[in-house]
Amino acid sequence: MKAAVYHGKQDIRVSDVAMPTISDGEVLVKVHSCAVCGADLRTYQHGHKSIDSGRVLGHEFCGEIVENASDNGFAVGERAVMYIVMPCGTCRYCELGIDNMCTDRTTLSYHHDGAFAEYVVIPKKAVELGQLYRVPEHISSDAAALSEPLGCVLNAHGRLNITKADRVAVVGAGPIGIMHALTAKMNGAQQVMLLEMSQERLDIAKKFEFDHYIQVTKDKDHHAAVLQATEGFGADVVIVACSVAAAQADALELAGKRARIEFFGGLPKDNPYTTLNGNLIHYKELTISGSFSEKRSDFERAQELIMTGQFPAEELITHRIPLDDVCDAFDMMTAGSSLKVCVNPNGAIA
Ligand SMILES: [Zn+2]
Numbered sequence: 001m002k003a004a005v006y007h008g009k010q011d012i013r014v015s016d017v018a019m020p021t022i023s024d025g026e027v028l029v030k031v032h033s034c035a036v037c038g039a040d041l042r043t044y045q046h047g048h049k050s051i052d053s054g055r056v057l058g059h060e061f062c063g064e065i066v067e068n069a070s071d072n073g074f075a076v077g078e079r080a081v082m083y084i085v086m087p088c089g090t091c092r093y094c095e096l097g098i099d100n101m102c103t104d105r106t107t108l109s110y111h112h113d114g115a116f117a118e119y120v121v122i123p124k125k126a127v128e129l130g131q132l133y134r135v136p137e138h139i140s141s142d143a144a145a146l147s148e149p150l151g152c153v154l155n156a157h158g159r160l161n162i163t164k165a166d167r168v169a170v171v172g173a174g175p176i177g178i179m180h181a182l183t184a185k186m187n188g189a190q191q192v193m194l195l196e197m198s199q200e201r202l203d204i205a206k207k208f209e210f211d212h213y214i215q216v217t218k219d220k221d222h223h224a225a226v227l228q229a230t231e232g233f234g235a236d237v238v239i240v241a242c243s244v245a246a247a248q249a250d251a252l253e254l255a256g257k258r259a260r261i262e263f264f265g266g267l268p269k270d271n272p273y274t275t276l277n278g279n280l281i282h283y284k285e286l287t288i289s290g291s292f293s294e295k296r297s298d299f300e301r302a303q304e305l306i307m308t309g310q311f312p313a314e315e316l317i318t319h320r321i322p323l324d325d326v327c328d329a330f331d332m333m334t335a336g337s338s339l340k341v342c343v344n345p346n347g348a349i350a
């Protein structure tokens with residue numbers, strides 16, 4: 001079968017690899033759609049400490065069960081999405097129900113081959129723990145594949161507790177930023193502002209009809225725009241949805257008193273440092289949170305929102321491409337000319 005194999009920084013090659021065979025307890029899935037994640041892009045651009053050469057990336061996927069060597073009740077031909085974190089189940093964090101923090105977790109596309117391929121094997125552990133979820137007929141595989149990134153967004157919102165009292169600023173108008181902004185709206189935010197450097201990205205995001213679209217500039221014109229939108233108070237919640245250290249520092253300035261600030265996503269591993277103005281944290285009594293991956297409960301909620309049509313996943317997809325063109329997705333994402341790009345390794349059956 002064809003798979004996009006990671007060989008190292010800036011080196012992903014689509015090649016013929018052995019067709020996977022499954023063992024007892026495993027499930028074989030024919031991949032209909034695998035969306036490209038910002039994490040895939042970061043791994044491509046900078047490498048990743050826990051991903052070895054030879055690994056197949058891709059973890060935001062939906063596919064059709066073609067072989068089932070387990071008794072999980074799924075029939076051949078049914079479509080499914082997967083919660084990709086495989087927790088140990090016994091460490092302190094697993095006991096606390098925060099399986100994304102498991103000290104001994106494995107993850108699809110990091111420790112097991114992922115879904116930038118025609119077929120993917122669902123590991124026995126995930127099958128046993130019931131981590132496959134059915135996709136109803138009226139939901140496309142491309143939309144269903146977005147359950148994974150939406151779950152990561154919901155994980156962050158679990159601690160932000162946005163209500164109708166909140167004016168929310170989201171920095172970064174990529175697909176994750178838009179997911180955050182949509183989630184804030186869904187949770188009743190009084191006002192949602194989307195901030196972004198690229199005018200092209202802001203224009204693409206206009207179809208979502210957020211309250212304000214504000215261009216981030218070097219001269220910091222966006223500071224005045226946020227103050228104006230908030231009657232001079234600043235944002236109650238600032239979500240930094242881009243991998244830029246300067247944007248994290250800037251978030252403290254956009255924040256009003258007692259604001260909650262979320263640093264969503266990681267920084268490049270070769271330079272993960274941010275310099276923050278500690279006095280802004282002190283005088284404004286700011287709370288800063290980070291978030292990583294998602295708990296199973298977040299994934300369950302995300303897939304439910306998508307499968308019931310409560311979350312407009314389809315509207316986030318701007319491109320559907322064949323597996324051979326996977327590296328084009330990285331270029332489009334870097335240029336900011338796309339939102340979600342879905343790879344369809346078996347053609348347009350999704
Ligand atoms: Zn992802």
Ligand SMILES: [Zn+2]
Binds near residue numbers: 087089091092093105
């Ligand atoms: Zn654990």
